[in-house]
Amino acid sequence: MRRIVGSGVVALILSVTPLLAAETTHAVPLAVGAAVTGKAVAAGTRQVFDPEAAAGDYVKGTLRVEAGVFDLDLVDNGGRHLRRLAEGAGGVAEFQLVAEGSGERLVVTADREGTYVLGIERKVGVADQRPAPTAYLSPAIAGIAAAVAMGGTTEAFWAMVTDRGTPLVEDGQDGRKVVTFLGRGAKRNIRLFGAPSGDHEELQRLGGSDIWFKSFEVPDDTRLSYQLAFDVPDVPGTARDRRVAILSTAKADPLNRHGWPAEAKDAYNQDSVLELAGAPPQPFLAEKGNPQGRLNTLSIESRLLGNHRDITFYYPPGFDPAHKDTILLFVFDADQYLGRVPVPRILDNMIAAGAVPPVVAVFVANPDRAARARELPANLAFADFMATELHPLVAKETGLAVPAARTVLAGSSYGGLASATVAMRHPEVFGNVLAMSGSFWWSPPGTPEDRREHVAGLIAVGPALPLRFFLSAGLFETGAQGTAGILETSRHLRDVLQAKGISVIYRDYAGGHDYLVWQGVIADGLIALFGGDRP
Incomplete structure (x- = not known):
């Protein structure tokens, strides 16, 4: 790396010298969980290591510099530069890469004499690069997900939901409750209007089944009203235009037994109620036959x-x-x-x-x-x-x-x-x-952010x-x-x-x-x- 100074401008010019094939051939193997230490490495010295990665492997490691300054590069099996993983490193530099081909090497170059430790912490082959199993907040959803994955139907699940009503309420952590909003019969989407997140939420489809769901963990004194919007159109226009389109299909949850108000012209002019056991009382709402003003x-x-x-x-x-x-x-x-x-x-x-x-x-x-x-x-x-x-x-x-x-x-x-x-x-x-x-x-329009x-x-x-x-x-x-x-x-x-x-x-x-x-x-x-x- 050369520093050029002129006309008040400082430019850093990075030059990566190709390695000879012989240098890469004699690379030091570096296995997962092992680490190598370069001590008193002189400035300009290059040391080559073989992470033993096949094409497509994910590699994660650390270059820990104890003294001096070092660069870390990845080169191919012919010594040609592929990418810089750490530059001018002093202290700890983490790196990740996906091998483009077999035989790639890690090259540590000393910019200033010092000592370093290079280690590979993790390597994941292509065959093992699979998404983690979906973690479901709701035990009921986890159970039906497993059944659907094994080819089962959803009829028993919907029978249970019809019997209990929606949303489903299950025990969560530390006295909280897991609340799952459910929909059935949508073609494209279902959105939740009035979610505990304070935003419009998309229900997720469970595989290719007819179950759409969204779970939240909430306090046990929660009270809220909500609507479900089935197959909300994706209208052209602004983000607000698309957002307010939810009002075109939002209506009371057809599986919720608690509509608000109880009497409404239609489902589109009614909300559904979630009221958990710990919700604070509202003792003055009901008609009690008291004298009226x-x-x-x-x-x-x-x-x-x-x-x-x-x-x-x-x-x-x-x-x-x-x-x-x-x-x-x-x-x-x-x-x-x-x-x-x-x-x-x-x-x-x-x-x-x-x-x-x-x-x-x-x-x-x-x-x-x-x-x-x-x-x-x-x-x-x-x-x-x-x-x-x-x-x-x-x-x-x-x-x-x-x-x-x-x-x-x-x-x-x-x-x-x-x-x-x-x-x-x-x-x-x-x-x-x-x-x-x-x-x-x-605040009034034009008010500074602070x-x-x-x-x-x-x-x-x-x-x-x-x-x-x-x-x-x-x-x-x-x-x-x-x-x-x-x-x-x-x-x-x-x-x-x-x-x-x-x-x-x-x-x-x-x-x-x-x-x-x-x-x-x-x-x-x-x-x-x-x-x-x-x-």
């Missing part, structure tokens, strides 16, 4: 936002505006929390059980999807609408004079983000935040606001490709709030971005903030 809907115009929307009021049974313990609850995404999540019934049951004081709820609808995406993520005009237009209207309509300490903003996803940012702008009006899987990863997580940043540099937070996130809401997800950013916000001295209650749930989880979380949050008549 009443609902009243108004359409209001906003001067600040230049649009109008519906606002729905929930008045508790026996409502008395003079009741000093009344809680005033604002809930974003009214369509979801009046329907999919039956908040009025939840409140009926909570109030009847004495879990919380009387609650007046105000459900805030979005004018449309575009308005939701524009207004809920940290929109100052929307925050001012909530405090200066909607709140006075609510006070006038209900006759309530509820202090900020008993007023709470609640929402999920962007609604959770809005709950935080509206209260942060107007803590004199809204003193409590109930954020379920809040989108705290969000300044992401807008809400945590504002809390960190701002004053200690007179607010109380209830934050929750799903264990399956993790980030991907180095980006923090809802789980990580919610935990980070919790830490920032604690460091700032702002009251915060935080809970993880073994679930995903899921209304099935949130229908229990909203009750948990209200009890955490106001149960036992907390101020």
